[in-house]
Amino acid sequence: MKKNSLKILKKYFCFICLLSALCILGFNFASAKIITVCSDCEIKTIKEALALSLDGDVIVIKEGYYKENNLLVDKSIKITGENKVVIDLEFVNQGFVIKKENVTVSNLEIRNINVNYIQDLSAIRVEYTRGCTIENNKIYNSFFAVYLAESKDCIIRNNIIKGDAKSESSSGNGIHLWNCSNILIEKNETSGHRDGIYLEFLKNSKLNGNYSHNNLRYGMHFMFSDSNAYTKNVFRENGAGVAVMYTKYTEMRENRFEDNWGPASYGILMKDISNSIIMRNTFYKNTTAVYLEGSDMLQITANNFIENGWAMKILGNSLNNTIISNNFEGNTFDVSSNSTRNENVYQWNYWDKYEGYDMNKDDIGDVSYRPVSLYSMLIEKIPESIILLRSLITDILDVTEKVLPVFIPETLVDNSPRMIKYKYD
Amino acid sequence: MIKKIFKYVVFELIRSRIVWAYAVFLLLSTLGLFYLGQNSSKTVISILNIILFIIPLVSIIFGTIHLYNSKEFIEFLLTQPVDRKTVYWSEYFGLACVFSFVFTICTGIPVLIFNFSFTSIYLITSGIILTFVFISLAFLSSVINNDKVKGIGLSIILWLYFAIIFDGLIMSVFYLFRDYPLEKIIIFLTSLNPVDLSRVMVILQTDVSAMMGFSGATIQNYMGSFTGKVYAFAILILWILIPSYISYKIFSRKNF
Amino acid sequence: MIEIKNLNKYYGKFHVLKNLDLNLEKGEIVALMGPNGSGKTTLMKSILGLVIPDKGEIKVNQISVKNNSSYRKIIGYMPQIANYPENLKVSELFKLIRDIRGGDDSPDKELIADFRIEEIYNKNFGQLSGGYKQRVTAAIAFMHKPSLLILDEPTSSLDPLSSEIMKSKILKEKKESNLIFVSSHIASEVELIADRIIYMLEGKIILNTLIKNIKNGATEFKLGKALKDLIDMKIKEKND
Ligand SMILES: Nc1ncnc2c1ncn2[C@@H]1O[C@H](COP(=O)(O)OP(=O)(O)OP(=O)(O)O)[C@@H](O)[C@H]1O
Ligand SMILES: [Mg+2]
Numbered sequence: 001m002k003k004n005s006l007k008i009l010k011k012y013f014c015f016i017c018l019l020s021a022l023c024i025l026g027f028n029f030a031s032a033k034i035i036t037v038c039s040d041c042e043i044k045t046i047k048e049a050l051a052l053s054l055d056g057d058v059i060v061i062k063e064g065y066y067k068e069n070n071l072l073v074d075k076s077i078k079i080t081g082e083n084k085v086v087i088d089l090e091f092v093n094q095g096f097v098i099k100k101e102n103v104t105v106s107n108l109e110i111r112n113i114n115v116n117y118i119q120d121l122s123a124i125r126v127e128y129t130r131g132c133t134i135e136n137n138k139i140y141n142s143f144f145a146v147y148l149a150e151s152k153d154c155i156i157r158n159n160i161i162k163g164d165a166k167s168e169s170s171s172g173n174g175i176h177l178w179n180c181s182n183i184l185i186e187k188n189e190t191s192g193h194r195d196g197i198y199l200e201f202l203k204n205s206k207l208n209g210n211y212s213h214n215n216l217r218y219g220m221h222f223m224f225s226d227s228n229a230y231t232k233n234v235f236r237e238n239g240a241g242v243a244v245m246y247t248k249y250t251e252m253r254e255n256r257f258e259d260n261w262g263p264a265s266y267g268i269l270m271k272d273i274s275n276s277i278i279m280r281n282t283f284y285k286n287t288t289a290v291y292l293e294g295s296d297m298l299q300i301t302a303n304n305f306i307e308n309g310w311a312m313k314i315l316g317n318s319l320n321n322t323i324i325s326n327n328f329e330g331n332t333f334d335v336s337s338n339s340t341r342n343e344n345v346y347q348w349n350y351w352d353k354y355e356g357y358d359m360n361k362d363d364i365g366d367v368s369y370r371p372v373s374l375y376s377m378l379i380e381k382i383p384e385s386i387i388l389l390r391s392l393i394t395d396i397l398d399v400t401e402k403v404l405p406v407f408i409p410e411t412l413v414d415n416s417p418r419m420i421k422y423k424y425d
Numbered sequence: 426m427i428k429k430i431f432k433y434v435v436f437e438l439i440r441s442r443i444v445w446a447y448a449v450f451l452l453l454s455t456l457g458l459f460y461l462g463q464n465s466s467k468t469v470i471s472i473l474n475i476i477l478f479i480i481p482l483v484s485i486i487f488g489t490i491h492l493y494n495s496k497e498f499i500e501f502l503l504t505q506p507v508d509r510k511t512v513y514w515s516e517y518f519g520l521a522c523v524f525s526f527v528f529t530i531c532t533g534i535p536v537l538i539f540n541f542s543f544t545s546i547y548l549i550t551s552g553i554i555l556t557f558v559f560i561s562l563a564f565l566s567s568v569i570n571n572d573k574v575k576g577i578g579l580s581i582i583l584w585l586y587f588a589i590i591f592d593g594l595i596m597s598v599f600y601l602f603r604d605y606p607l608e609k610i611i612i613f614l615t616s617l618n619p620v621d622l623s624r625v626m627v628i629l630q631t632d633v634s635a636m637m638g639f640s641g642a643t644i645q646n647y648m649g650s651f652t653g654k655v656y657a658f659a660i661l662i663l664w665i666l667i668p669s670y671i672s673y674k675i676f677s678r679k680n681f
Numbered sequence: 682m683i684e685i686k687n688l689n690k691y692y693g694k695f696h697v698l699k700n701l702d703l704n705l706e707k708g709e710i711v712a713l714m715g716p717n718g719s720g721k722t723t724l725m726k727s728i729l730g731l732v733i734p735d736k737g738e739i740k741v742n743q744i745s746v747k748n749n750s751s752y753r754k755i756i757g758y759m760p761q762i763a764n765y766p767e768n769l770k771v772s773e774l775f776k777l778i779r780d781i782r783g784g785d786d787s788p789d790k791e792l793i794a795d796f797r798i799e800e801i802y803n804k805n806f807g808q809l810s811g812g813y814k815q816r817v818t819a820a821i822a823f824m825h826k827p828s829l830l831i832l833d834e835p836t837s838s839l840d841p842l843s844s845e846i847m848k849s850k851i852l853k854e855k856k857e858s859n860l861i862f863v864s865s866h867i868a869s870e871v872e873l874i875a876d877r878i879i880y881m882l883e884g885k886i887i888l889n890t891l892i893k894n895i896k897n898g899a900t901e902f903k904l905g906k907a908l909k910d911l912i913d914m915k916i917k918e919k920n921d
């Protein structure tokens with residue numbers, strides 16, 4: 001009896017809640033208005049419009065050139081531009097600062113955000129809130145472009161973010177997220193920043209189809225960001241490639257890591273990454289395609305490694321990773337390691353340098369393949385010996401080691417190398 | 426007078442089967458590499474291997490053999506009113522020019538056609554320089570050995586030394602002194618081997634240089650700069666001049 | 682025409698020519714004799730500049746041969762062993778010399794005819810028989826009407842008939858303005874052609890005299906015998 005009445009009470013309470021929520025929403029709908037901003041309009045500046053607006057309003061900015069800055073958004077509103085709306089900050093302060101939930105900023109072009117070493121000045125900054133949408137904007141020449149801190153449930157989509165970074169110390173990131181969760185970052189293009197995409201303490205988020213290129217340091221850089229998925233992104237020609245650290249449960253699928261070519265460039269550098277999936281990605285022309293340091297339990301499967309300097313550098317402290325069904329083609333070195341022990345599994349990979357045979361025609365080579373060459377180990381021990389690259393002595397060294405294996409870890413071997421490339425389509 | 430004798434040397438070389446074999450080999454391997462490799466900038470790197478190993482080998486071995494075969498001709502010339510300087514330098518330039526010419530036609534031109542780039546120009550320049558260097562060494566080894574077998578033996582040893590043994594020694598040095606900063610020493614060490622120096626100079630031109638990492642960056646900073654290039658070029662020229670001049674000095678005091 | 686002062690030559694430690702002094706005047710045929718290995722060829726090559734002396738001075742027509750090549754313009758040389766590029770045709774060889782020497786002289790017509798060089802004109806030098814090689818060498822030596830002829834055993838591998846042709850050719854070239862310096866092991870030959878005889882032993886000239894002085898007016902004369910006596914005497918003198 002008592003139990004039953006409690007149930008009814010609960011239901012009743014829920015109903016009341018729903019009703020009042022509907023009331024509030026309805027009230028808002030009823031009073032929502034459109035505020036238009038333009039040089040000939042009644043309201044000539046965005047700042048005025050912001051001051052006048054109430055929750056649920058829409059600010060439509062007409063085509064024009066606006067020299068404004070420090071635009072505080074503390075109401076749940078939509079701000080959108082019509083045609084070409086340019087907001088020039090003229091290197092003073094920052095752009096939009098969003099401190100209220102459910103704010104949309106779209107179709108704007110924001111320019112010229114000042115470099116500031118104390119504050120991370122940004123074009124659009126979102127703080128301590130949820131439900132924001134930042135869409136179809138162009139952000140040129142900013143210090144930080146889109147900056148989210150302690151926020152949830154946001155969408156950052158279709159933005160073009162182009163910086164003019166000259167040096168790492170005087171430049172900020174394109175998309176910068178700190179302590180956020182459940183964010184969708186999709187189809188953005190970031191370039192010319194320090195890091196194209198920077199994520200720290202990001203959880204349960206998705207990054208799809210972004211294109212991050214020509215950034216000074218990293219195309220993408222994340223730390224302490226568990227349980228995110230990265231799909232079909234392209235990272236190209238970034239100073240140091242992509243670097244990810246201290247993270248678990250990551251999935252990276254069908255991304256492309258290309259042309260990250262320089263003395264300290266990586267397709268992807270992974271430090272302390274564990275329990276993650278790296279699948280069907282393409283690594284093309286990177287100095288080092290995949291670098292693993294202290295990373296465990298990774299499934300590196302069905303990736304293409306094409307024409308990299310090193311396809312994989314795996315430090316001795318990376319354990320229990322499985323490297324399966326990848327294609328290695330035209331890499332100078334396939335795998336290199338600084339350790340004489342191996343705790344990772346290599347199987348069913350296609351190695352273009354494999355010279356074995358397949359008598360029983362099952363497309364799996366009958367003799368095993370050792371992807372580490374002695375010369376590549378020597379380079380790990382004595383980096384200067386890279387100066388001997390493409391000299392005859394290195395070939396002699398490798399052939400000798402093949403005939404009389406002494407130095408290379410016995411277990412670092414692919415016992416079932418593929419005869420033909422693995423195709424997953 | 427140099428011109429006249431030079432003409433005869435060239436004339437005789439052109440009739441030599443080895444020169445034609447060399448030409449055919451270079452042409453076939455160059456075209457073959459371009460045909461097989463889809464990526465022409467990578468092929469240029471494979472051609473670098475030909476240049477670094479085949480050119481020195483053929484230049485020094487065939488150069489030495491040719492000099493022993495020309496012993497009579499040289500001796501005969503010296504009974505005529507021709508001085509030793511003329512005889513020597515016509516022989517030298519005859520050989521070096523024919524070999525460089527063969528290389529330029531059979532490897533240089535195809536490389537430029539398939540891949541016109543700075544790297545290719547470096548490649549061809551180093552090929553020509555290495556031809557001259559190893560012809561110089563061929564003269565040295567044949568001039569200090571009256572015995573043909575000993576002379577050819579010495580040439581083979583010289584080739585092995587510059588192509589392989591020297592790099593083995595470098596490796597040992599690296600290993601022994603691995604705890605010390607080695608970048609400066611590397612530049613010094615590569616200067617001691619024209620093959621290494623050419624290799625490094627060409628590689629620094631290609632994107633493979635990025636693989637040299639931080640120690641490579643230091644080398645790149647030095648060798649890739651204008652002064653570095655001038656330095657490398659000067660060293661290579663010294664590698665041509667010193668052996669050829671020493672052997673000239675020996676030649677001019679030699680008894681026939 | 683040739684002045685040699687204090688000439689010394691070592692091959693390694695081996696002292697081949699020992700303090701040699703020699704003056705040869707034009708208008709003579711001088712025969713150089715001596716046992717095998719006594720240094721005849723070395724001496725001739727020193728004059729030609731093929732061998733570089735360790736000490737001493739050689740002058741040809743008052744010009745030091747050291748670091749000089751133009752003095753060889755007047756020299757015709759016939760080596761003991763014919764060494765020419767193997768795969769050069771005889772005709773090309775002649776052409777080469779003409780090219781180097783300049784001028785339009787052709788090889789000695791007489792010798793070409795007498796030695797039948799036309800027959801082998803288009804053969805490679807390497808394919809010739811020893812005798813024919815020597816014939817070609819002779820034709821080359823006489824080619825430019827040299828005023829100094831240095832002939833190192835010119836008849837050594839010729840057949841008797843060719844040998845006769847060679848000897849008469851040498852005699853024909855004997856002029857006031859010419860010096861012919863010829864080495865030989867054949868005493869009868871020397872007796873027939875030479876005015877002067879120089880005998881070398883272990884790198885030293887132990888005899889330098891006109892043949893007519895040895896002959897001493899005797900009619901029936903065997904040079905070989907006379908020479909042997911003379912040399913035995915010299916050696917004895919030295920040993921005493
Ligand atoms: N290139 C050389 N190297 C070393 N020793 C040599 C060389 N040429 C000649 N000799 C030596 O010098 C000595 C003199 O040699 P040379 O040829 O002058 O003798 P020759 O008087 O001409 O003898 P032959 O009558 O046999 O022609 C010989 O003992 C010979 O072995
Ligand atoms: Mg002799």
